[in-house]
Amino acid sequence: xxxxxxxxxxxxxxxxxxxxxxxxxxxxxxxxxxxxxxxxxxxxxxxxxxxxxxxxxxxxxxxxxxxxxxxxxxxxxxxxxxxxxxxxxxxxxxxxxxxxxxxxxxxxxxx
Amino acid sequence: xxxxxxxxxxxxxxxxxxxxxxxxxxxxxxxxxxxxxxxxxxxxxxxxxxxxxxxxxxxxxxxxxxxxxxxxxxxxxxxxxxxxxxxxxxxxxxxxxxxxxxxxxxxxxxxxx
Numbered sequence: 001x002x003x004x005x006x007x008x009x010x011x012x013x014x015x016x017x018x019x020x021x022x023x024x025x026x027x028x029x030x031x032x033x034x035x036x037x038x039x040x041x042x043x044x045x046x047x048x049x050x051x052x053x054x055x056x057x058x059x060x061x062x063x064x065x066x067x068x069x070x071x072x073x074x075x076x077x078x079x080x081x082x083x084x085x086x087x088x089x090x091x092x093x094x095x096x097x098x099x100x101x102x103x104x105x106x107x108x109x110x111x
Numbered sequence: 112x113x114x115x116x117x118x119x120x121x122x123x124x125x126x127x128x129x130x131x132x133x134x135x136x137x138x139x140x141x142x143x144x145x146x147x148x149x150x151x152x153x154x155x156x157x158x159x160x161x162x163x164x165x166x167x168x169x170x171x172x173x174x175x176x177x178x179x180x181x182x183x184x185x186x187x188x189x190x191x192x193x194x195x196x197x198x199x200x201x202x203x204x205x206x207x208x209x210x211x212x213x214x215x216x217x218x219x220x221x222x223x224x
Contacts, residue, residue, distance in 0.1 A: 031210040042200060042216040043155065050210055058211075090154060096210045097143045102154040 003027050006091050006103040014111050019078040021106050023091030025071075032074040033092040033100065034058075034066060036085075043090065049074055081110045115203050117215025124191050125223055132199055132218045135183040140206030144184045146175060147200040149217075155200060159186070191222045 003026030013019050023032060033048040035058075045058030047066040055066050063085060065077045078085055091103040114137040124130050136144075145160035161168045161175045161184065168175050174187040184203075188195055198219050202212040 033211075040216070043214045045211070048211060094210065097204050099145060099157045099160065100212060102156070104154055 004091065004093055004101055004103040006089075006106050008106060009104065010107045012109045012111065013081055015082055016080050019081050019108065019110075021076045021089055021091075021108070023074045023076070023093075023103055025074075025093045027093060027101070028071060029093040029095055029101075030071075031094045031096065031100075032068065033094075034064075034074065034076045035090045035092065036060065036087040037090060037105075038087050046076065046089075081108075083110050086110045115201060115213045115215045117201050117218060119218060120216065121219045121221075123221045123223065126191060126193060128191055130186075130188045130191055130195070130220055130222075132186045132201070132220070133183060134185070134201035134203075134215050135181075136203040136213075137182065138203070138205045138207075139179075139182065141182075141203040142206070143204040143212075144175070144177060145202050145212070146186050147202065149198045149200065151197070158199075188220075191220075193222050193224050196220055196222045 005024050007022045034046040035043045037043050044060045046060055046064050047058055049055045049068040067075045086109050089106045092100040094100040116135045118133050142163040146158050147155040148158045149155040159170050159173050159175050161177050172189045177184040198217045200217045201215040
């Protein structure tokens with residue numbers, strides 16, 4: 001597997017609390033992505049980054065924010081978690097128009 | 112944005128039979144088409160990809176075909192085995208959003224021994 005890790009791997013939190021998920025890469029890839037995966041919906045893009053401090057919204061960005069202050073780290077923040085954000089979150093990395101390598105995933109449960 | 116449609120959503124085959132999964136895309140500027148396999152509880156992993164300058168690519172029992180005129184591409188798995196059971200995702204890039212992939216909703220393939 002490409003050098004990509006996610007933390008935490010599992011998290012249970014309560015509605016209304018802030019949550020931050022971290023993606024860390026050692027491959028020096030330019031692009032980083034956050035997806036959520038829910039049954040019947042496949043992989044849906046939340047936000048992605050095409051360089052340090054350069055980010056853009058995906059198809060399901062409402063309720064999420066991201067930051068990328070270093071090439072190797074991409075943070076996903078849920079400012080005020082809701083039950084609808086219970087999901088499995090995958091980070092991915094790539095070079096332009098090439099294979100995306102996925103991290104191991106974070107299972108988030110919002111009670 | 113790019114619309115990638117994937118069919119069927121579920122597919123059951125007998126071991127040894129072939130399986131075919133089809134995807135269509137909407138942007139004629141798309142030029143990169145990967146396929147991912149995701150086993151239960153695991154991360155998606157690339158199994159094969161094709162670029163628009165070729166019509167077919169093979170890797171052992173797996174092949175992908177691309178029809179740019181019709182804007183569709185297909186995954187073919189021959190001599191299926193129980194370990195091929197997984198969810199398969201197709202994806203396509205788009206000329207105007209560099210680095211981004213648009214995924215189909217996935218196909219659950221079950222191979223019965």
